[in-house]
Amino acid sequence: MKDNQAKYPQLRFKGFTDPWEQRKLGKMGYTFTGLSGKTKEDFGHGNAKFVTYMNVFSSPVSNSEMVENVEVDSKQHQVEYGDVFFTTSSETPQEVGMSSVWLETAENIYLNSFCFGYHPMVEFDPYYLAFMLRSPVIRKKFMLLAQGISRYNISKNKVMEMLVPVPEIVEQQKIGSFFKQLDDTITLHQRKLAKLKELKQGYLQKLFPKNGSKFPQLRFAGFADAWEQRKLGAITDSFSGGTPTAGKAEYYGGEIPFIRSGEISSDSTELFITDAGLNNSSAKMVGIGDILYALYGATSGETSISRINGAINQAILAIRPTKGDDPYMIVQWLKKQKETIISTYLQGGQGNLSGSIVKDLLITLPKNKDEQAKVGSFFKQLDQTITLHQRKLEKLQELKKGYLKRCFADS
Template sequence: MADQITGKAPRIRFKAHSEPWADEKIGDVLAEKRRPIVLEDDQRYELITVKRRNEGVVSRGHLFGRDIMVKNYAELKAGDFVISKRQVVHGATGIVPPALDCAIVSNEYLTAVDSERLLTEFLAIVASLPAMRRKFFLSSYGVDIEKLFFDADDWRKRNVMLPDVQEQSRVGQFFRQLDKLLDLHERKHEKLAELKAAMLQKMFPKPGSTAPEVRFRGFSEPWVEKKLKNIGTFNPKEVLPECFEYVDLESVVGTEMVGHRTEMRTTAPSRAQRLARKGDLFFQTVRPYQKNNHLFNLPDENYVFSTGYAQIRPQDDGSFLLSLMQRDEFVRVVLANCTGTSYPAITANALSDIFVLIPSADEQKKIGAYFFNLDKLIARHAAQVCKLQQIKLAFLDKMFI
């Protein structure tokens, strides 16, 4: 506890580690490593770059030696810690993954390996923290933030708080496992989003056709063309409650309502006009290419949406209609009917006059249920990703000095 008070130990530690962290000069614990190579004209080499925001080391393609103009390159090994001297103030640091073992870098990158006092995996985590990001900035020079150059000699003279390598190893392993779990949910989320995009193409008719490529069994009738105003009521007028939850244009992201705020009718923004009922669809009429549209499924009768949304009360299945209006093809038609360039917008009347193809009510329900369940699954993984990111940030705050 005394070490925590004096700032020599983090608030959360693994058992069996109680020694205070040491205040070390970076240059004394850093083990830099450069493996110069002679580029052969007919040899194919893989080059790397380090992404900003601590997003890691990635390939930037392959080149033959004869096509690489500057010849002072060095070889990397998996596990090396790499700093981009021109982008470090933007978080361009990372560990070389196994897939990029033997890739090459120019002398505009600083490379380090494990030392007796500092492990590269631990250093990579420290490099992502605000304290080290500040040191990178203070050790850089230049006028334009986009063109600052890293003074490695100055950085080496600065200090960093370190535990012993055994504790460094355990901390590194902990965050490695957390990152694997985070990556797993991110990939699941991406794959589900890709599946949805593909099925939005296959389960709706292509231009010139009246039947989709993929259908549920038992349905074979051609889809019928109708105007949107003939399949739903637009902007129904209702008296607003005295107190309500207001949903503005920033409160819907994708198809999810991510926020709302309490307002009184007498002091609410003038745009608070659309009283929601369960099953109503809200289509963002301003910058519709963002596709921030929401199907209201709460039983509450005190949610009011901004007039930046067109409110549609569907005759049949709202989930089907939401899926239809999320399609790129539909959005392109909407944009063609918008006015304005910086903030394109469509009026409710123009939106209601757009023709769409729709199937029978029963087929609408089947399609709507499919995408409703898929959206729930996507939202679940998105929430898990968000939760894990928050957990990681909390541990980064409490497990380092």
């Protein structure tokens, strides 16, 4: 494909109709290397800083605070405003060549040794450059350049041969500003979500008694009695499910949602089974409001209130209170105790939990069911708020993905 070949993006701002050029990166700037000739004794102190690998990997625009100390060295290349950093290797081809633009003017800032830098010699809007290099059309090109088996690498010479879309600077500024505002909105929602989760963790510590105590630090007005400790199995009934025989077409594709351990918090499932699949297996039906507890694999110890009427497999334990205890409060206690349960019963975080282990757990709850309902309702509302913010964040992230696909011309 010839350099400067004209292309048009799918989506444009009003007033822009000119074709976009496709130009080689190497014709518009030069590369430089990261830190070299250093030993571990040179790091962790000194009046200079270097941009870390994870800083480059994690964001289209580098974080000026994700830097670490190193000794000042006049032989090293200092990064400048508008420089682009590229990671040179990764464990997967999908993550190789991740880029980040530096937008600071401080002195004595270097680049880590596992990345290389690129200094543009033509006018680029830095935010356009940042998001264009992270767009699907460019990321696909980096994946094609990835070489390796267990670890993937890219050649900076090959990267410099890459064609990228270059509109006029005014259109670049429009696009860059749009994605910057979108990213700022996403960051704001991420911070709100993180604060809500932190707030919840604080309430979990204060609204439940600490180990050995019968009184929580924080209580709703009107409640003063000591809480009591009981075995979870003494106040609930529980059962696990099973999986219909794989490969039997008559067991799958029906109308019964089939809940797996990674879906206990979801309102939908990937798989559905038939009545025949349910009746000819150990799968068991659960209803909206049942407590679901993950026993196996990476999700061990996760718990949630079911949002689905469906069937569960053997990796899930369904729990139903039998003495009028509040299910939301039981769920929150299980969430609070997750790390303790995992560290107690799973060696090194490996292996599986069992129904008998969960039934023998000693749970501390108020005797007063009204207090249970107050605490359970409080956490239910807090969880709903967290879920709402999580969904808003996911929608914004999906929106950004869609715009990244449509706002940059393919080559």
